[in-house]
Amino acid sequence: MELSFNREAMTEALQRIVGAAEKRLTMPILGNVRVRPDDTGGMRLETTDLELAWSAHAAGNIPAECDTTVSVRKLLDVVKAAPGESEIRASLDAERMSVGFGGSRFSLATLPGADFPDWEAGGIVAAVDVPQNRLRRLLEATMFSMAQQDVRYYLQGLLLVATGHTLRAVATDGHRLALAEIELDQAVDNRIERIVPRKAVAELKRNLTDDDQAVRIGFAEDQMVFELGSAILRSKVIEGRFPDYERVIPADLPATLVVEREVLKRALARVSIVASDKYRGVRMVLGPAGCQVMTHNADREEAQEAVEASYDGPEMEIGFNLGYLQDVLNVIETDSVRIGLRDGNSSILIQAEPPGGARYVVMPMRL
Template identity: 45%
Template sequence: MKLVTPRESLLKPLAAVIGVVERRQTLPVLANVLMQARDGRLTLTATDLEVELVAQAGLPVDDGEITLPARKLHDILKSLPDEAEVTLAVDGERALLKSGRSRFQLATLPAHDFPNTEDIPFEAELPIAQGALKRLIERTQFAMAQQDVRFYLNGLLLDWTGSELRAVATDGHRLALCTLAVEGVSAAPLQVILPRKGVQELGRLLGDGETPAVLRIGTNHAQVVLGDIRFTTKLIDGKFPDYERVLPRVGSRAILADRLVLRTALTRAAILSNEKYRGVRLQAGDWLLKVQAHNPEQEEAEEEVEVNYSGEAFEIGFNVAYLLDALGALPGELVKLAFTDSSSSCLIQDPESDSARYVIMPMRL
């Protein structure tokens, strides 16, 4: 295999797949990127056996295949000058990369040692704009659990209802739900759980706007095709909680507030909250919401926010980090916080749209 190309032409597809390569691997070949050249196209594949990324580029290259150390190759290409011409030649068990007066000799491993992806059957194929899919992920992924023994919570539920795609994440203390209508798809309803790493990597790859993407969902795998990049992930095998039972009905106590004003007030109050429990107390009265926080050092913070609320006064405690995550994910100028009583969960959403909803359980202070 021999390749002569501008640095950027090789760096771009390599950068697309490098995120899945772990620095510490049980199998040495998993630290490498598989490079396959055929008919003037170079295909780069990286995997950690859970997530696989494939990127293609049209380059003048001789047919052949080999694996090269992914991180080292990526770091070398990044360190070269812009628009530098790169020559990569493979000879036996070594690869020689040259650019100007720079020479790098890299160890290789045979391509046949690289894990081979079998043909995967998919039950549903959904055409979605990249920006819309990215919003689904960004507005829900923060609520995924981290290293929970209930392994099915350490991921993101994709729920295809037959007419809309829902992304749902929960760690048992809060829940995030975002929906997207998808037209022209006849696939039967199904639910799958994407693992945390797959969700994070997909979020990194997705672009904004109406650039097309294709989401394919199968029994054991999910795949997203983004032009010359193909993302494939194994699914978490488990039963996700019935999230619709968690969603509270619209409470009788609804507070309407300026989202950014409330968010900055909570951010300031959080400075003096208990570092371990992060609790804040909300006191709602006519046209005013008080935010109070204190810590074991007897320090206190109090913020007052003008809100649209008139009704029975009540107070309730929450983890301030959960509130800030939800307020940061919503896009609108206003936010609606709905309560049933002072001991029930809070439903947070944009008052003009229910496409994104957040449920937060209260805490005792």
């Protein structure tokens, strides 16, 4: 059985879908890519780890009866090793795929395509189209606040909320919260919410471009479906009740600090030199003179920075996780940021200046 495909087209398709392949290989076939004919001509390539699945099209010649699987990472490495714009030929014989170009030949083990998990999404209850660049920005503005490891499994994902003409993304790890939203061209009839797992969010973001080509987002009963042209990402959703994030966002904050984003970023970067590796705490002292940031460590080393800022509240000291503040400043795009405060023991609200767009809540820490 003979196959042929272009190096560039196959490399692009395999690089898109490789992230869904299982690395631990609890089942050997989960480290493979399924190769079979596409309904529209060419090849259909599929990978999955049973929680997440990629499907992508690649141009090529493939027999109608072909249905096999081969290690996706090995096939990708072989294809990338071929000279640019090469036409690569492959043949299937018993339990092997032979791949060749120029004077190079590779023999890779295969498993039957019929044994590959067949996962199709169904029951789409709502779908919206979003430009890739806007969706990418939405993810970048929020995904850093997802929990890394937490027994509250629903925090290890990103909440997507579609309602009316708005698509909202919310992430929290219990100590900080990020909320951003974009406008939809078409309205969603009913409010719909799904928690997308961390790996699916990372895979989606990795494959989004900075152009305005549309992504179709499908909300199914227990899945999310993202269509990027001829490629489709499917993900199971996290079951559970996401925290009532709207109650977490503080309102009517009496004190306001307005500071240039880069100035504060550089100040935090400098004091981080002596910050404790374990606690990463920084103290902000606010008063008529503006803002000072300071930190110390177990060796009694200290760092202090005076930050030029506008502050209109009472004198106050408040401590934060240094990394949490830096993460927010890295995703806000305006020259200045506005920080709303109540007292030294309450959460703060960070926004762009002038206010608008994403909102970030950071809880204080005792130092």
